[in-house]
Amino acid sequence: MSILYVVIGLVLLVVGGEFLVRSSVALSFRLKLSKMVIGLTVVSFATSAPELLVSIQAALDGLSDISLGNVVGSNIANIGLVLGITAIIGPLAIDRDFYKFNWPVMVLLSFALYALLNDGVLSQIEGLVLFVSLLLYLFLLIRRARKFSDTMLEEVDDSLQKTSNFKIFMWLLIGGCALYFGSELLVKGAEDIALKLGVSEGVIAVTLIAVGTSVPELAASVIAALKQEKAISLGNLIGSNIFNIASVLGITSMIQPIAVKDETLMSVNIYWMLGFALVLLPLAFIPKKMVLTRPKGLLIFVSYVIFIALVFLK
Template sequence: MSILYVFLGLILLVVGGEFLVRAAVGLSFKLRLSKMVIGLTVVSFATSAPELLVSIQAAMEGFSDISLGNVIGSNIANIGLVLGITAIIAPLAIDRDFYKFNWPVMMLLSVLLYFILSSGGEISRMEGIGLLAILAIYLFLLIRRARKSAKSHPVDDGIDDGLSKATNFKIVIWLLIGGVALYFGSELLVKGAVELAVSLGVSERVIAVTMIAVGTSVPELAASVIAALKKEKALSLGNLIGSNIFNIASVLGVTAIIQPIVVKSEQVLTNDIWWMIGFAAVLIPLAFLPKKFEIGRVKGLIIVVAYCAFVSLAFLG
């Protein structure tokens, strides 16, 4: 039954996330937000909704290892699995914004998360507020940079224009479907994960950083693969880096404000978070060596193999 709960939970999260993105974009058009702002903020928040619901649900039920493991594992999967597979499909071109702005913010938040967790053994409400404040500053700077860039280099923002014609009734229905699916999906996933961990004789943390993390990364995988197939290379890389930033700042920030997240498993600090920092850090040498400004198929394969090693060691450990 535990595997069925996990499977159904993941399906509901994917469905819920998709409907929430549609509703959020449709509502944003009604509020007359620009497509650029919708793409940089609304879509990023909506695609982080599965991680957010799972983390809040787990924290409220006392399984804070699932809250942390979900976000840390999701960030590892976004680079190790999603970025790797995307690069194998089509080599990824890297723009200057990646290493001058987005990557430094991701690294800053990754290292900051380590110091927050190692100093007090938890993410307190005040630290959650601090993470959200950093996110607000990041979004302000991101939108300002994007506006400057758009004036000189107009780009396709990947937002579906058809959603601008969605009726209020449709948006409400999408919101209801998305909200209900995300709520029950997170309930089933957390319940199934705890039962599965007990039956396999591993910790909830291991299930969270592997199975749950991959499941909640499905929206990013779909978006990035589609972008790569359409040759929108910068979009797929930006989508992943942005998702990692949102996972730490918004998912853990909001969850900690609702329910402080306590470190229960030592391996979160001694193992998992170092893998997350390592996968984030390795993007810079991969971006410049041996071929500059490109992550090609060979590099993508190396990243995927490293991710498989991480998953294997998590279960063996």
């Protein structure tokens, strides 16, 4: 039954996330926001909603290990699993913005999270600091996007400009309900599985939940790579990691301070997150510059498999 809860929860989160993205974009068009702003902010916030709801639900239930493990695990999975498998299927080109802007911000926020968690709790003030840093990042991101106006925002669907108010309302309602009930079921299922397996909620969060919330990105990337279309960009994945820390944990801790209960999170898992973040830079330049080749993808993926194995062996 616990597995069923997790599966249904993940499905509801995916469905809810999709409806929320569509309704948010349609509403943004109604509010006369530019496509650039919608693509860089509204879509990003909406797509991080499933992780946010899971983290908030877990924190309110006193399961802070799930809140933190979800984010740390997702950030590891985005690089080790999604990026690794995508690069194995087909080499990925790396744009210059990667090391000039996105990567430094991700690394900075990753180390900031490590520093903030060292005292054993992510307080409301610290959450506010993270969220403000996200707003600053978005401000700089929009400025850069305007400077390099040739940037294509493919994720913004023009057809949503003609969406009726009734449809927007219904999509918001469906999305909100699906996200709420999906997060409830996922957290409950994860807690039950942890009890049955005799492991901490943090272990389930950093593996099962993290992989589950990364499935949409993984599926989209694999399909695109197999069709030899443009796969998910490195910038998008790094942006997702930035949002996970600054938005998901920032907002969650502003609502409910998050305590570090699982010692493994700070003694092991967060170092894996930092390692996966840091290794991207040398991989971008060695040996073939600005291309994530198949061997590099295999190296990243094997590292992720080792991480998962070590999590359960401890």
